[in-house]
Amino acid sequence: MNHQQIIHIHFKVILLIMIFLSISTIYAQTQQRMWNGKQYAVTLTYDDGLDVHLDNVVPVLDTLNFKATFYVPGKSKSLKNRLEDWKNLAKKHEIGNHTLFHPCRSKSGKRAWVVPEYDLDRYTMSQILNELSVANTLLSAIDGKTERTFAYTCGDTTVSDSCFVNNIKEDFLAARGTHKGLNHIRDLDLYNIRVYTVNGQTAEKLLDIVNQAKEEMAWVVFLFHGVGGGHSYNISLEAHNKLLNHLKKNEDEVWVASFIDVVKLLKENKNTN
Numbered sequence: 001m002n003h004q005q006i007i008h009i010h011f012k013v014i015l016l017i018m019i020f021l022s023i024s025t026i027y028a029q030t031q032q033r034m035w036n037g038k039q040y041a042v043t044l045t046y047d048d049g050l051d052v053h054l055d056n057v058v059p060v061l062d063t064l065n066f067k068a069t070f071y072v073p074g075k076s077k078s079l080k081n082r083l084e085d086w087k088n089l090a091k092k093h094e095i096g097n098h099t100l101f102h103p104c105r106s107k108s109g110k111r112a113w114v115v116p117e118y119d120l121d122r123y124t125m126s127q128i129l130n131e132l133s134v135a136n137t138l139l140s141a142i143d144g145k146t147e148r149t150f151a152y153t154c155g156d157t158t159v160s161d162s163c164f165v166n167n168i169k170e171d172f173l174a175a176r177g178t179h180k181g182l183n184h185i186r187d188l189d190l191y192n193i194r195v196y197t198v199n200g201q202t203a204e205k206l207l208d209i210v211n212q213a214k215e216e217m218a219w220v221v222f223l224f225h226g227v228g229g230g231h232s233y234n235i236s237l238e239a240h241n242k243l244l245n246h247l248k249k250n251e252d253e254v255w256v257a258s259f260i261d262v263v264k265l266l267k268e269n270k271n272t273n
């Protein structure tokens with residue numbers, strides 16, 4: 001091998017190393033910025049259509065300019081009594097489907113409070129699908145939207161002995177479950193998105209979860225009911241606002257978005273990758 005050939009091989013090796021390094025740098029940068037240009041994502045979801053959502057939550061969200069998701073069952077008293085307020089909320093935020101009558105499983109879910117007529121263990125498949133369809137029509141009448149996400153009531157995904165997850169895929173872009181955990185791009189189940197249910201935690205505990213999402217470049221979905229009262233599952237308004245202020249302060253690294261906006265981005269990325 002002459003001198004020129006050796007230089008040629010060296011050049012090729014260096015070129016290959018450079019190509020490898022730039023590909024891995026681009027890959028690492030993409031990984032770090034995969035949530036709409038941010039490192040991680042947070043979605044704030046509020047369940048059951050409560051007055052405190054209108055009175056305590058929306059003012060804070062609007063001040064901080066955050067978009068959140070409200071899963072409102074058709075039977076919500078607040079929806080009935082303050083329809084105009086909910087219509088206003090829907091101009092900025094997402095309203096998601098949470099059924100009409102909030103049915104849950106009684107026996108299999110060990111919930112004594114479930115009344116027989118709204119016991120998912122007694123529902124038929126067509127009953128739940130019809131209920132979800134009518135709930136979508138109701139919500140469209142409120143916000144004019146045709147794309148919708150769903151939150152399983154009590155996290156239940158079955159009626160009598162059949163799972164209805166596959167039967168709702170045409171009507172919903174995604175569904176929020178109640179299993180605890182972060183959502184990573186590598187193992188996402190769009191029809192059973194994991195959550196952290198908020199009930200009595202301190203702000204520090206919630207910030208630990210946010211920091212974990214940052215470390216793992218993941219998507220965390222918080223599930224709130226009462227905020228400063230309004231439900232037996234509750235968080236103090238102070239702790240809630242501390243969490244939101246922390247997110248605002250760290251907006252350069254965290255994407256705070258409604259459930260449907262995150263889902264749409266994930267679907268777009270899937271199509272383009």
Ligand SMILES: [Zn+2]
Pocket residue numbers: 047048098102153154
């Ligand atoms: Zn609920």
